[in-house]
Amino acid sequence: MAQVLEFKLPDLGEGLTEAEIVRWLVQVGDVVAVDQPVVEVETAKAMVEVPCPYGGVITSRFGEEGTELPVGAPLLTVAVGEPVPHTEPEGSGNVLVGYGTSQAPARRRRVRPTPVTSGGASAGTGEDGTPVASPQPGARGTGQRGAATEPGAARQNGTPLSPGAVHARVPARHPEGPVPVISPLVRKLAREGGVDLRQLAGSGPDGLILRADVEDVLRAKAAHDSPSAEAATAAASAVTSLPAPVPSASSAAGVRIPLKGVRGAVADKLSRSRREIPDATCWVDADATELMRARAAMNSAAGPKISLLALLARLCTVALARFPELNSYVDTGSREVVQLDHVHLGFAAQTERGLVVPVVRDAHARDAESLTAEFARLTEAARTGKLTPGELTGGTFTLNNYGVFGVDGSTPIINHPEAAMLGVGRIVPKPWVHEGELAVRQVVQLSLTFDHRVCDGGTAGGFLRYVADCVEQPAVLLRTL
Structure with missing residues (x-):
């Protein structure tokens, strides 16, 4: 067995x-x-x-x-398969983030709910083998219940039953102790709809109350309360009805989107950043014409193509080596600023599930080709939802390329607990004074949002100006290569 x-x-x-x-x-x-x-x-x-x-x-x-x-x-x-007598079956032995599989829990015994018969009804069996009540021929009077061959079929002779009839299919089974409910979401649904879970017998294993069980009651109640359900009201007048639902905020008009999963985590992190970090933002326009030409020259040669994001990341790592105050975090417990000797560079990526910030490990030790490959890998993983928790944590500085949305500037919120974020707007042709003459150049706006606890405006301005100089004259990087 x-x-x-x-x-x-x-x-x-x-x-x-x-x-x-x-x-x-x-x-x-x-x-x-x-x-x-x-x-x-x-x-x-x-x-x-x-x-x-x-x-x-x-x-x-x-x-x-x-x-x-x-x-x-x-x-x-x-x-x-067949268990060995007096021994516990072994699992795979693998561990999923601290979850051991070498021991198995005790066997669960499936208990089917007791059928309810009433008046001239006799017990029968539904398609799934579950005992149900089936009416005797001619039993159509008030108070007689027909058979429901599936959990959601709360009807009597083609007429919807009242909410009380749904409750009465199986007597109360949980007079004391906790009620077995599959998830907190089901409890919330029952609470907001005024459903007494102790009057329900769940259709899950061992009487576990499922979401479908609560929704059956709510649908039957809605049909009972509607003007078109007068016939159902008369048919179920002898059955106890549900208590009136408790008004809740969820009944207000409008679309409600739960803040959960990735979106909820982002909301919590941004709220914490706003509460704890006294941030400030400075920005500058830069002529990116030479940087775009340098990238075109790189990509015209043999080898993998270099992304613009990789070049900007390279500028960030070089600038952070000159201004390490911005590659840090504040230890509020000890009231210390902790400067880090490595750069784990995060970058903002928009996905269908919300904004995520994958992290490129040891970005300071990577060249443009390596950065390009890692950005591509993490971006694809973000779009498909395959990023691991380790790839979303541990960043020390964030690069936010919001120019892909067609905007010029922004004042982003710092990715807590980091100390700064560099924002890059779109690169567009604009009038620009170049070598004393008016010309059309490729211009980009750069912005730096920083934690004012880790440095003053002079340091932040120096970092931003250095990045802008490298954008305008990429040859400046040759000093540090």
Whole structure:
């Protein structure tokens, strides 16, 4: 006889306590191998595929796509092969960010809800094998309940049942203790809709209350309260109805977008930056004509093409070597400014899931070709949601190329806990005085937002002016190569 093992959402590291199910990679009944990815989840850092430490047949899944689960919550159950008597089946032995798989939890026993019969109804069996009540012939009077062959079918002889009828399908099963609910989202949905979870019998394993169970009650209640449901009201007048829903802010007009996942993490970080960092911004216009010509000359030669972002990153690393105050952070506990001897360069990347800041490790030790390749790799990973938490943390300075959005300037918010961010606007032809004459040149606006605790305006202005000089005359870099 196969043994059913439960696989829980593992610790994903970086202090993460929950994750949202983005996409299931397996279905109930699928055969999976040890360490095969079974679900794709999104955390506050990135999207990751979670491997299952057991091999066998998927018997159940917990949580729909879009549901948030806390770390340690059940993900799925797997039926493995014949267990050895008096021994625990072994997992893969691998560890997913601190989550061991060498020990398996106790077997879960599936308990089916008790069928409810009323009056002239007799017990029958639905298509899925679940006992249901089936009416006797001719039983159409008020108070008689027809069979619901699936969880969402809250109807009586073609007429929607009242919310009370949905509650009454199965008697209260949780008079004391916690109510088994699949996620906090379901509790919130029930609370806002005025649904008493203790009056519900969940359709999940061991009576676990799923989101669909609560939504069934809410849909039945909406049908009951609508003017077109007069017939249903008469048919269910003998059944106890739900209590009136508690008004909530979610019923207000407008579209509500939850701040969760990557977008929620960005919101928290930017809010903290605004609260803690006394930032200031300075900016300067620069003639980028010579830099664009230098890049064209590089790309006309043999070898990989060099991106403009890589050249700007190279300018940043050289400038930070001259002005190390801006490659630092403030230790608020000890009231010290910590200057770093390495540059982990972050760069802002816009994705469908929000703004992320991948980090190029040891950017100060890379040349233009290496920077170009790493920017391309991290950008593709950001677009596909495959960035790891390690690739999104640990930056010491950020480069923000908002010129790709067609804007000239900005005053960006510093990526906490860093000390500065260089912003680059679009490069466009503009009138410019060149060698004493008016000419059309390729002009760019550079801005530097910095933490005023780590340096004064003179240092920030010196850094920005040096970067602008290198943009206007790339040969200046030859001094430091």
